[in-house]
Amino acid sequence: MASSVTAALTLIRSPAMTTNFPSILPISSSVSLSTSRPPSPFLGLRVAGAREATISDLGRKSHGQGLLVVASASSRPFVLVAEKLGEAGLSLLRDFAEVDCSYNLSPEELRAKVAQSDALIVRSGTKVTREVFQASKGRLKVVGRAGVGIDNVDLQAATENGCLVVNAPTANTIAAAEHGIALLSGMARNIAQADASMKAGIGMPILVYVYAFWNLLAVNMYAAGSKWLRNKYVGTSLVGKTLAVLGFGKVGSEVARRAKGLGMHVIAHDPYTPAEKAHALGVELVPFDKAISVADFISLHMPLTPTTAKVLNDETFAKMKKGVRIINVARGGVIDEDALVRALDNGTVAQAALDVFTAEPPPKDSKLVLHENVTVTPHLGASTVEAQEGVAVEVAEAVIGALKGELAATAVNAPMVPSEVISELAPYVILAERLGRLIVQLVAGQSGIKGVKVVYRSARNPDDLDTRILRAMITKGIIEPISSLFVNIVNADYTAKQRGLRISEERVFVDSCTETPLDSIQIHLTNVGSKFASALSDSGDITLAGRVKDGVPHLTLVGSFSIDVSLEGNVILCRNVDQPGNIGKVGKILGEENVNINFMSVGRTAPKELAIMAIGVDEEPGKGTLKKIGEIQAIEEFVFLKI
Ligand SMILES: NC(=O)c1ccc[n+]([C@@H]2O[C@H](COP(=O)([O-])OP(=O)(O)OC[C@H]3O[C@@H](n4cnc5c(N)ncnc54)[C@H](O)[C@@H]3O)[C@@H](O)[C@H]2O)c1
Numbered sequence: 001m002a003s004s005v006t007a008a009l010t011l012i013r014s015p016a017m018t019t020n021f022p023s024i025l026p027i028s029s030s031v032s033l034s035t036s037r038p039p040s041p042f043l044g045l046r047v048a049g050a051r052e053a054t055i056s057d058l059g060r061k062s063h064g065q066g067l068l069v070v071a072s073a074s075s076r077p078f079v080l081v082a083e084k085l086g087e088a089g090l091s092l093l094r095d096f097a098e099v100d101c102s103y104n105l106s107p108e109e110l111r112a113k114v115a116q117s118d119a120l121i122v123r124s125g126t127k128v129t130r131e132v133f134q135a136s137k138g139r140l141k142v143v144g145r146a147g148v149g150i151d152n153v154d155l156q157a158a159t160e161n162g163c164l165v166v167n168a169p170t171a172n173t174i175a176a177a178e179h180g181i182a183l184l185s186g187m188a189r190n191i192a193q194a195d196a197s198m199k200a201g202i203g204m205p206i207l208v209y210v211y212a213f214w215n216l217l218a219v220n221m222y223a224a225g226s227k228w229l230r231n232k233y234v235g236t237s238l239v240g241k242t243l244a245v246l247g248f249g250k251v252g253s254e255v256a257r258r259a260k261g262l263g264m265h266v267i268a269h270d271p272y273t274p275a276e277k278a279h280a281l282g283v284e285l286v287p288f289d290k291a292i293s294v295a296d297f298i299s300l301h302m303p304l305t306p307t308t309a310k311v312l313n314d315e316t317f318a319k320m321k322k323g324v325r326i327i328n329v330a331r332g333g334v335i336d337e338d339a340l341v342r343a344l345d346n347g348t349v350a351q352a353a354l355d356v357f358t359a360e361p362p363p364k365d366s367k368l369v370l371h372e373n374v375t376v377t378p379h380l381g382a383s384t385v386e387a388q389e390g391v392a393v394e395v396a397e398a399v400i401g402a403l404k405g406e407l408a409a410t411a412v413n414a415p416m417v418p419s420e421v422i423s424e425l426a427p428y429v430i431l432a433e434r435l436g437r438l439i440v441q442l443v444a445g446q447s448g449i450k451g452v453k454v455v456y457r458s459a460r461n462p463d464d465l466d467t468r469i470l471r472a473m474i475t476k477g478i479i480e481p482i483s484s485l486f487v488n489i490v491n492a493d494y495t496a497k498q499r500g501l502r503i504s505e506e507r508v509f510v511d512s513c514t515e516t517p518l519d520s521i522q523i524h525l526t527n528v529g530s531k532f533a534s535a536l537s538d539s540g541d542i543t544l545a546g547r548v549k550d551g552v553p554h555l556t557l558v559g560s561f562s563i564d565v566s567l568e569g570n571v572i573l574c575r576n577v578d579q580p581g582n583i584g585k586v587g588k589i590l591g592e593e594n595v596n597i598n599f600m601s602v603g604r605t606a607p608k609e610l611a612i613m614a615i616g617v618d619e620e621p622g623k624g625t626l627k628k629i630g631e632i633q634a635i636e637e638f639v640f641l642k643i
């Protein structure tokens with residue numbers, strides 16, 4: 001259903017802004033947000049008559065200051081395309097701007113060119129570093145990534161330099177899924193190895209030469225090459241085999257759909273996706289350990305996050321069926337590559353087919369790449385003609401839109417918030433995102449996240465409290481840590497809907513001070529399991545609440561336990577028997593690893609009964625340190641949560 005809202009926007013001039021290209025926006029403009037065309041990369045956010053705006057920093061993946069700019073009628077902007085881009089996208093760009101396609105630039109050449117460019121378009125092969133933004137001296141207004149991952153763009157530097165970053169998150173999904181299936185089938189039938197052996201045995205140049213002039217000898221050489229290895233390359237069938245898809249998002253679900261068509265039994269692990277989405281495709285969602293231990297094939301489709309980094313490692317390979325086969329078209333970092341080599345050498349893993357690597361390109365002497373049971377491709381998942389045309393159009397539209405002053409739904413570092421609203425809500429906006437980030441890390445089990453209920457406690461009249469920004473930030477906090485998506489104010493509701501996340505809001509009047517907009521925000525994840533059972537409230541929901549104290553967000557409720565810990569760093573939650581000495585023991589373990597405690601709070605049911613200890617820490621404790629905390633006798637469960 002179409003919806004439209006209007007809000008006032010106060011625009012601030014950024015020091016990074018140059019005046020050679022767009023001119024300056026008026027201080028107050030009318031912004032209208034229409035969601036009537038959801039699949040479009042632009043959801044219709046336009047700044048009427050606008051010339052320049054500052055985008056506020058609203059969270060971790062949105063790194064702060066960014067600019068909205070508008071092309072002046074007289075000058076055509078300059079767009080540098082640094083990696084090959086589909087013709088359809090180039091054509092759109094050329095209609096609007098001067099386009100310079102310069103590929104394989106050295107870092108120095110790139111730095112020289114961006115100083116003359118209003119926009120830069122790249123794929124994953126160009127490192128857009130802080131030095132690049134600095135070299136542009138504020139001229140660069142938008143970086144377009146023709147694809148999903150923005151690992152190669154320094155987002156923090158982009159934001160600090162007032163540069164918007166947009167990507168193309170959907171157009172290469174099918175290509176990646178097809179590549180996954182190609183690798184799976186090719187690996188099962190040893191296509192790459194067999195092909196290489198035939199060519200190596202014959203010696204192609206000789207064959208061509210001799211074949212042309214001496215046909216009979218060529219045939220003899222062919223046989224004598226003895227690389228007609230019909231016995232060596234006996235494959236394995238796919239039908240009836242179990243494929244475990246790890247990460248049931250856009251690509252993973254398309255891989256599952258195709259594997260079902262090949263007659264495979266498909267299971268999946270994804271703690272955050274609604275179970276119904278998997279069931280609709282006839283796929284069962286299972287716990288991680290089950291997925292990896294029963295699978296004949298494991299295909300990886302999760303984003304690279306702190307939780308998924310090296311998720312396949314010595315420990316997890318040891319749990320797999322002997323002879324399992326691994327496919328990775330996600331990100332190299334989700335596999336511990338040294339551990340994979342060991343698992344291949346000891347036969348735990350029969351074969352692997354990899355499109356992505358921890359370092360790209362991988363070192364020339366990489367044992368993994370050279371392993372005879374490994375098939376590799378140079379990050380080709382998105383490389384089909386169709387996908388490249390698709391991402392080219394998607395990114396070109398977003399870049400042109402940004403240069404015109406529109407905010408793309410695919411903006412990666414730019415949730416835009418009216419500044420008079422943000423000035424009052426700023427700490428609550430941070431609280432909302434942090435509560436979202438914390439609560440999603442508590443999820444476990446197979447049901448996935450479906451319902452999110454947000455309760456705002458406020459003394460204000462409901463008309464005086466616009467919760468759209470808070471809702472968007474909660475959505476951002478929940479979705480970004482677990483997906484390849486970036487959420488901004490424009491796409492938040494749409495993104496939540498796409499992921500099957502239903503967000504309901506409730507306002508509760510509290511008789512407190514109307515000076516502050518909110519007394520507290522409480523978030524419930526309904527019908528979902530938790531890896532920290534104490535986070536489940538009496539209603540069975542994972543529940544967290546927080547409030548702002550002296551401008552600083554605090555976590556004040558976990559499940560049914562009242563606590564109070566400032567949300568300025570990471571948090572360790574422990575449930576323990578309430579007895580003397582626990583705080584000291586945990587503090588000592590953290591101190592030994594030089595992890596600084598910035599806040600500590602205990603919430604308990606009754607003296608000497610169960611308690612929750614919440615510890616705010618500045619650094620991230622190592623695995624060994626967390627293990628030692630878990631081994632303290634009085635501690636019944638604990639969890640480490642990253643802000
Ligand atoms: N090789 C290529 O050329 C290519 C092309 C496109 C995408 N990709 C990569 O593929 C990956 C998936 O992309 P997508 O578009 O499907 O992303 P997506 O965000 O749509 O899906 C990712 C899924 O992983 C799930 N997930 C998150 N943490 C998890 C965990 N710990 N365990 C299990 N599941 C978890 C999420 O809930 C989500 O459903 C990304 O890393 C992306 O960069 C690679």
Ligand SMILES: O=C(O)[C@H](O)COP(=O)(O)O
Nearest residue numbers: 123124125147148149382
């Ligand atoms: O993140 C992506 O979109 C894929 O990994 C593809 O990257 P590429 O555009 O460099 O092929």
